[in-house]
Amino acid sequence: MSRIESKVRTLARESKEMRSAIETVLERAEGGDVKWVDVRDDITSGQWGRLIEKEILVDGDEGFRIEDITGVQAGLEAESDYEYEEIETTSWTKWDKGAGLFTLLLFIGYAFSSVRDVIGTSVDLVIGPIDAVLPFYAVIMVLALATGLYSSLLRVGLMDMEKMGEYQARMKDMSSRRKEARKSGDDEEMDRLQEQQMEMMGDQIGMMKEQFRPMVWIMFLTIPAFLWLYWRVWDGQGAELGTLVVPFAGEVTWTTGIIGPIQMWIVWYFLCSMAFTQIIQKGLNISMSPTAS
Incomplete structure (x- = not known):
């Protein structure tokens, strides 16, 4: 498994929206090159920033380019059937x-x-x-x-x-994503993350x-x-x-x-x-x- 494939699989598991954002960038890329103006109507700036942060998107001649198209495709294909299930809680006897x-x-x-x-x-x-x-x-x-x-x-x-590790990993990931959205001033992403956090009350x-x-x-x-x-x-x-x-x-x-x-x-x-x-x-x-x- 390549480095990019591993990163794409991790991002794709975060949420269906993040997986959709990666698919959109891959679809709009021409010869591997893609600009923010090409996708800004369909993905948030927070999602765009995550792709840059994870080095899935790197500097190109005009805008950005996908670092490894094959790795991105492999990562999405591997996670195509991934289901976002709740962690099963332990029942008290x-x-x-x-x-x-x-x-x-x-x-x-x-x-x-x-x-x-x-x-x-x-x-x-x-x-x-x-x-x-x-x-x-x-x-x-x-x-x-x-x-x-x-x-x-x-x-x-x-x-x-x-x-317990799964619970903590989810909460740590949510905290990181909220921090990034707050830093970038992405109010749309903050609202979406707020809704997800309310849904995660069961995890707590x-x-x-x-x-x-x-x-x-x-x-x-x-x-x-x-x-x-x-x-x-x-x-x-x-x-x-x-x-x-x-x-x-x-x-x-x-x-x-x-x-x-x-x-x-x-x-x-x-x-x-x-x-x-x-x-x-x-x-x-x-x-x-x-x-x-």
Whole structure:
């Protein structure tokens, strides 16, 4: 595949209008040469500019000429049956919806001590033996390690990175085209792109669904552990946890506000969680960046 054919195929996939513009330029070209006056009634200045930018049209003796007529024809022929279909969104299963509902109910635990007691004592059956043999800072490190591990695995297992890449590629392309139309002052192209952007609202909703699905399961597992920490510090035997020495703050308790009202146990948990998540993703070669096909 030649360079020009590849560029024509990419442009032809942007929209039916862009494909039609390329066909118009090819049809009006005489011996490969074409002028803006020959096509301005049928294509927009933005589309004309895209062809120049992609070097499909280059400077000629009189106006412009098509760089590679054969490549343009091959590119259009290859994309002649291309259909502009919506990206199929991922459907949530009944388990996903159930986990989401349960996660919402778990938030009640932060407001009612009776709920914290039930969840705290239940989770303590699992974490209690670890808490009995390790200092509290190490217990938080263990929870942060577990959080980083299952968070990374759930994102990989439940989020379709290829589909996310398609969503982001479409939005990036739309942003680029709007920028070019605004720069060239092409109001007609801006109006058309505005309509397309409104039609792409479904893509934004689909991307949010892709991102939120693994988050539901992550919160489903994390909130009980976080509530146990809250219960352990405030409702359990928090006074027995002792003090610790931290940079700039000196000797503090686990309930001391370190960053404004944010207490020491929360700061330590998030620092450990972020660090372990990075280590796990590097160690397991897990990429969180979407990839387009």
